[in-house]
Amino acid sequence: MDIQDNLTQAIRTLTHAGIKTASLDAKILLEKAIGKDRSFITAHGEYDLDAKEQVVFLDLLEKRRQRQPISQIIGKKEFWGLDFEVTKDVLTPRPETEFIIEAALSLFKRDEAINILDLGTGSGCVILSLLHEFKQAKGFACDISHSALAIAKRNAYSLDIQNAEFIHSDWCKNLDNNFFISKLGNRGNLDLIVSNPPYIPQPERLGLDAELSYEPENALFAGENGFDCYENIAIGIKDLNFKYAIFEIGINQENKIEEIFRKVNIRLIESLKDLAGITRTLIFQKL
DSSP: OBHHHHHHHHHHHHHHTTOTTHHHHHHHHHHHHHTOOHHHHHHOTTOBOOHHHHHHHHHHHHHHHTTOOHHHHHTEEEETTEEEEOOTTSOOOOGGGHHHHHHHHHHSOTTOOOEEEEESOTTSHHHHHHHHHOTTOEEEEEESOHHHHHHHHHHHHHTTOOSEEEEEOSTTTTOOHHHHHHHHOTTOOEEEEEEOOOOBOGGGGGGSOGGGGGSOGGGTBOTTTSOHHHHHHHHHHTTSOEEEEEEEOOTTOHHHHHHHHHTTTEEEEEEEEOTTSOEEEEEEEEO
8 A cells, every 4th residue: 555545544544533633643653654754755655565564554553543642652752843752651742841941041041051950850851951952051850750760861862961960859859958069069059940740630630632541640640639749849949049940830720839839938920821821831939
């Protein structure tokens, strides 16, 4: 079967499965199966897949039909113009999380030698994108998952980012001022703390897209109201020496999260909306 016929059948299959991005996904899977780029697929609709390519494509297609995320199937996801390895052990990077990078660029100049802490790093997409922009910076990335840290380290290697240190920690449990003094000297000053923590309330899980069932629960859900991780972060960072903190949040969570951090003398200074007009990113300053 040639490229055009495969695409037509695949789009029909994915559309029937309720996948809104059926056309795009079919092309991505076909690229993966035959090892060709988009321009080849567009220009050579008459190309016949050999037996091996056909089997591989149908296998990939079935995985997507069952709603496995496209990023897990092909093993990567683009974020901030960079490719990141993605597996079932990490949250797939989302476009809205790029607002954290934009917020950081509004606070610091690219040539500043800032110190950054990323809490719950996952794939490392946030900290590594920041270090890609701030070449003189030093980054610390923690996660409770050893598997996630292994992926983040591989992403750092593939992106040739060497100024990142990865730490196994349940939020700030293994991180205090003494730790940062030993690493940075002086008072262990951090310039920026960032995090995209889990923020989905447990009761909402049944109404979510099927793709989320393939992603790690501990990267998505945060107790009955979605605020558990922010409360843990607030307690963990209140005694650290830092200037700013930037967090991604869920829909309609701004007021409660502002209250959580205000109680530990960390003040909200700016809220950023995503392209849909939803507040997604909060910038805090330590008083």
